Amino acid sequence: MQAPARDSYDVVIVGGAIYGSAVAWFLISNPDFDGRILVVERDPTYAFASTSHTNSCIRQQFSEPINVQISQFGAEYVRKFREHMGHDPDVPELRLHAFGYLYLADNEAFAAVLRENQRIQAALGAGTRHMTRDEIAAAYPFYNLDDIIAGNHNLIDEGYFDGNSLFDWWKRKARQAGVEYIANEVIAMNRNTAETRVESVILTSGEVVGCGTVVNCAGPRAALTARMAGLDLPVEPRKRYSFVFEAQTPLDRDLPLTIDPSGVHMRTDGRYYLAGCPPDDDGPVDYTDFTEDHALWEDKVWPILATRVPQFEAIKLRQSWVGHYAYNTLDQNAILGPHPQMRNFIFCNGFSGHGLQQSPAVGRGLAELITYGDYRSLDLSPLGYERVAENRPLIERAVI
Ligand SMILES: Cc1cc2nc3c(=O)[nH]c(=O)nc-3n(C[C@H](O)[C@H](O)[C@H](O)COP(=O)(O)OP(=O)(O)OC[C@H]3O[C@@H](n4cnc5c(N)ncnc54)[C@H](O)[C@@H]3O)c2cc1C
Numbered sequence: 001m002q003a004p005a006r007d008s009y010d011v012v013i014v015g016g017a018i019y020g021s022a023v024a025w026f027l028i029s030n031p032d033f034d035g036r037i038l039v040v041e042r043d044p045t046y047a048f049a050s051t052s053h054t055n056s057c058i059r060q061q062f063s064e065p066i067n068v069q070i071s072q073f074g075a076e077y078v079r080k081f082r083e084h085m086g087h088d089p090d091v092p093e094l095r096l097h098a099f100g101y102l103y104l105a106d107n108e109a110f111a112a113v114l115r116e117n118q119r120i121q122a123a124l125g126a127g128t129r130h131m132t133r134d135e136i137a138a139a140y141p142f143y144n145l146d147d148i149i150a151g152n153h154n155l156i157d158e159g160y161f162d163g164n165s166l167f168d169w170w171k172r173k174a175r176q177a178g179v180e181y182i183a184n185e186v187i188a189m190n191r192n193t194a195e196t197r198v199e200s201v202i203l204t205s206g207e208v209v210g211c212g213t214v215v216n217c218a219g220p221r222a223a224l225t226a227r228m229a230g231l232d233l234p235v236e237p238r239k240r241y242s243f244v245f246e247a248q249t250p251l252d253r254d255l256p257l258t259i260d261p262s263g264v265h266m267r268t269d270g271r272y273y274l275a276g277c278p279p280d281d282d283g284p285v286d287y288t289d290f291t292e293d294h295a296l297w298e299d300k301v302w303p304i305l306a307t308r309v310p311q312f313e314a315i316k317l318r319q320s321w322v323g324h325y326a327y328n329t330l331d332q333n334a335i336l337g338p339h340p341q342m343r344n345f346i347f348c349n350g351f352s353g354h355g356l357q358q359s360p361a362v363g364r365g366l367a368e369l370i371t372y373g374d375y376r377s378l379d380l381s382p383l384g385y386e387r388v389a390e391n392r393p394l395i396e397r398a399v400i
Contacts, residue, residue, distance in 0.1 A: 010035025022363025053323025
């Protein structure tokens with residue numbers, strides 16, 4: 001355990017993975033912010049963080065305009081990463097491998113949803129195409145499309161990016177600029193008597209650390225952190241399985257990130273391929289449960305892959321892992337910004353399966369909120385906590 005250097009900070013961030021580091025970096029690099037920042041991370045190896053288990057893809061194909069806009073900035077940020085990091089020659093250029101997401105519809109109702117989504121995305125400038133089965137077959141002859149009637153695909157700003165480098169450089173540069181990271185755990189919080197402010201956080205090593213603002217970046221453990229301030233948060237850990245496999249005869253072109261109607265998704269992953277899915281019985285799991293289910297691969301995922309892409313009958317599993325989504329049970333969307341009554345408690349939670357790509361826009365937005373009291377670049381208030389308090393879900397129809 002590391003002790004903090006001071007006994008109070010302007011901003012205390014609980015959790016130092018991609019979000020803790022995004023908020024810390026966007027704050028410390030803002031010339032209008034002159035406070036001190038402490039990032040408390042219970043596991044600096046990040047072995048169980050969502051950030052370490054991610055599939056690291058980005059898409060424009062959402063149904064909620066705010067999610068499209070968030071990812072549009074995400075893609076721009078990734079493409080111009082070095083520029084955004086102050087043209088530092090040490091910072092690498094990041095590539096966005098744009099194979100696109102391909103949503104497949106096997107019924108008219110979902111095809112209608114895809115047509116509507118395409119309209120929303122195109123109105124915001126995204127390159128999504130609604131495709132007939134014949135058009136999909138012409139572009140990607142390796143699919144078996146017998147049951148498919150249509151699909152949506154977008155080859156612009158959609159695909160894989162190196163989220164780990166983004167995280168690594170935000171953390172590194174934030175530290176260089178004076179953000180203090182400590183290996184420790186926040187275990188409780190003290191509130192004022194009116195219960196309108198968090199006054200301090202208590203660390204597992206015993207220190208009581210005063211805070212101007214506290215930011216909840218605790219990933220799947222976010223509800224535990226909120227409860228320390230007496231607040232409810234509908235976020236729970238849910239398992240997601242990833243499988244990397246090799247094909248005996250590789251495809252002759254990229255495999256788009258294909259969202260099969262079965263719920264299994266698959267994509268190109270360098271010279272390999274990556275597939276993922278939820279468990280059949282999807283629900284909350286213990287924070288420490290990362291056990292794999294090998295029957296899932298044999299009995300479900302492989303047969304689905306081989307049916308959709310007959311060339312995948314001959315494949316070899318190379319690697320697999322289980323990660324946790326910080327699953328927002330209300331609407332699977334991010335929950336961002338202050339609690340309406342306890343305004344110095346900032347949520348940065350509930351990203352479910354699309355948090356990595358949202359980190360540039362959300363890091364920037366929360367840094368603006370803390371510095372200026374409002375969002376400046378992109379209004380993230382549709383994702384505010386108010387909808388949780390009012391039980392008013394923001395329905396996103398493109399959830400993976
Ligand atoms: C299998 C899988 C695939 C995914 N694929 C994609 C994808 O393709 N595209 C995409 O955009 N997103 C994807 N995601 C989602 C994305 O990875 C997450 O939304 C994102 O990484 C969340 O980051 P985070 O910092 O909020 O949480 P985490 O990475 O979980 O970090 C939270 C940190 O908080 C620390 N912490 C918790 N409680 C405390 C405490 N009390 N005190 C101190 N420290 C604490 C933890 O140790 C942890 O390091 C995927 C996720 C998974 C699991």
